[in-house]
Amino acid sequence: MIGTNLDGNKLTFSIYAPDIEKLEIDISGLGKYELEKDDLGYFRGVIDDVNEGLEYKLLLEEKEIIPDPLSRFQPYGIHGSSMIISQKFNIPEINSLKLEDLIIYEIHVGTFSERGDFKGVIEKLDYLKDLGVTAIEIMPIAQFPGNKDWGYDGTFLFAVQNTYGGPYGFAELVSEAHKRNIGVILDVVYNHVGPEGNYLIKLGPYFSNKYHTPWGLTFNFDDRGSDGVREMILDNVKYWLDVFKVDALRLDAVHAIIDASPKHILQEIAEVVHKRNKLVIAESDLNDPKIIRQDCGYNIDAQWTDDFHHSIHAYITGEKHGYYSDYGSIDDIKKAFLDVFVYDGRYSKYRGKIHGAPVGDLSRCKFVVYIQNHDQVGNRGNGERLSVLTDKETYLIASTLYLLSPYIPMIFMGEEYFERNPFLFFSDFSDQKLIKGVREGRLKDNGQTIDPQSDEAFHKSRLSWNIDKEVLSYYRKLIEIRKRFLPKCKRPAKVDAGSNWISIKNEKILIIASFSENKIRIDYEGEILIGVNFPSKIFKDSEIKVSKGVGVYLLYEK
CATH class of the missing domain: 3.20.20.80 (Glycosidases)
Known part of the structure; x- marks a missing residue:
């Protein structure tokens, strides 16, 4: 690996510097060491009896002193001396992260x-x-x-x-x-x-x-x-x-x-x-x-x-300046749930051109x-x-929509x-x-x-x-519900939207978000897992009247 590498008390150093002809490393307490340049423009050297914690700088063409641009530690900031460290840390590994389990x-x-x-x-x-x-x-x-x-x-x-x-x-x-x-x-x-x-x-x-x-x-x-x-x-x-x-x-x-x-x-x-x-x-x-x-x-x-952020933000805040001018409808949120990109080959007024491309069947965990x-x-x-x-x-509605999204x-x-x-x-x-x-x-x-x-x-x-x-x-x-009930990486089974409301159905849960007082027709039966201003149960072929809020329901087995 390029830069400083300390193994025991032996320091190896290399840096790509084709534009200069002479390069020295000046290590505090040890002195200057001239590095050799190869045909590819790399300066390299091996120095013995080097300890961790020593400070050093580089000398260019015998006239300009600079910190090492590949330094592993700058204890005094960007213009100060560089410091040699061992780079051997006792850090335990964990099992590889999986995309489908990420909550960042x-x-x-x-x-x-x-x-x-x-x-x-x-x-x-x-x-x-x-x-x-x-x-x-x-x-x-x-x-x-x-x-x-x-x-x-x-x-x-x-x-x-x-x-x-x-x-x-x-x-x-x-x-x-x-x-x-x-x-x-x-x-x-x-x-x-x-x-x-x-x-x-x-x-x-x-x-x-x-x-x-x-x-x-x-x-x-x-x-x-x-x-x-x-x-x-x-x-x-x-x-x-x-x-x-x-x-x-x-x-x-x-x-x-x-x-x-x-x-x-x-x-x-x-x-x-x-x-x-x-x-x-x-x-x-x-x-x-x-x-x-x-x-x-x-x-x-x-x-x-x-696009997911812009769709929700523009809708709930009403902001229309800058890139938010391309967003602002409930249908934008619906498309973001179904197709990932709202602009997936559509004309963007803000950009003045067609923007994006469809993602097709790519995993939603990407x-x-x-x-x-x-x-x-x-x-x-x-x-x-x-x-x-x-x-x-409104804040809790927005939180629910993205934490229980397929992404x-x-x-x-x-x-x-x-x-x-x-x-x-x-x-x-x-x-x-x-x-x-x-x-x-x-x-x-x-x-x-x-x-x-x-x-x-x-x-x-x-x-x-x-x-x-x-x-x-x-x-x-919400995070507990995501881990227990949300199918991983899958496109929602169904997304419906009406005047100021949207519903997203997955295999086990139904999310209903209402941004104002609404009457919403229900096609499923279930019991609430978490909600604001929503009834504790919903019944198939019924109509519920809600004020602004959100409900997440665990659907009954058929």
């Missing part, structure tokens, strides 16, 4: 607890186990500038954020999660690198001259010199899976990863992951099943599905759904959660107990031009008036843990 809980480490680090997450693992989640999804932890960031501005792909607890803290979190049989999904960013602290650019053709993203330089996966870049990304995949025993990776914004190679980098990532019997999940806004298809596709295990996540909350100007945009009855549900931290604190965008850059650009961009594009560089934006986003016991109990019950 998304966490931003810095705002999840008062501590704002991995130990703060560990302290809540028993709570999460009791809630019923089977995996936690950790937002990116690759070293980013400063002390507070969403994590998508990381510049050291192998270094765990120092303010969260570094590699030792992350290893402890994975270990403690596994002891409770909770899987760990790590959010990784391979579509771009952050704009501050990017030292890779000094070494070689790591970044594309052909493709661009709104967030920063994109990796060169298909142009001259790209072999070394691809190896770095694939080694990074192996690093998280092999060293930290992470159970799955979530790939950020794969629609921004452009690769014209004979084998797409996403397919190669999937192959590396599957050799280890682990999972890989992609975020994409393309509505393209090619990402998850095994035949003629990339064979990613699952992908995020925004899609991840949510009613909130870091993007959908945090990219609002004021970071409002659904709890402040709707009343509690993989993902809970955004705090959602399960009706958290009302916002989740804003925040950053901690030191470059004044970047700071100015972020402030102006978030105000213009998202309407965020609170300075994203301020401590206020960060502290306002921290969970209050002011728990609404009614909502928390409801979530626990």
